[in-house]
Amino acid sequence: MLRQIITIFSTVLLAELGDKTQFAVLLFATRPEVSRVWVAVAASLALVTATVIAVVVGDRLADWINPRYLEGIAGMGFVVIGIFMLVAFFNQSG
Numbered sequence: 001m002l003r004q005i006i007t008i009f010s011t012v013l014l015a016e017l018g019d020k021t022q023f024a025v026l027l028f029a030t031r032p033e034v035s036r037v038w039v040a041v042a043a044s045l046a047l048v049t050a051t052v053i054a055v056v057v058g059d060r061l062a063d064w065i066n067p068r069y070l071e072g073i074a075g076m077g078f079v080v081i082g083i084f085m086l087v088a089f090f091n092q093s094g
Contacts, residue, residue, distance in 0.1 A: 012051075016047075021043075021047070025039060025040075025043045028043075058070075
């Protein structure tokens with residue numbers, strides 16, 4: 001059980017670092033009129049809410065689709081997003 005928790009924590013932490021969500025939080029934290037504590041609280045609540053939604057949807061999808069296929073679909077989705085990001089990068093650079 002502890003190994004599963006560490007794996008999930010590590011995967012989500014690495015996936016979240018440097019993504020658009022973290023940049024949004026960073027930008028809110030730069031505003032002098034906004035409390036840093038409330039930025040952290042609001043962002044944390046948003047992440048918890050999104051996570052609960054993902055868990056509920058994932059649980060329901062697993063009733064209809066083999067979880068192995070869902071992992072493959074998610075992997076392909078990440079590859080497609082990565083390709084789009086690389087194409088956008090090279091189009092801006094050239």
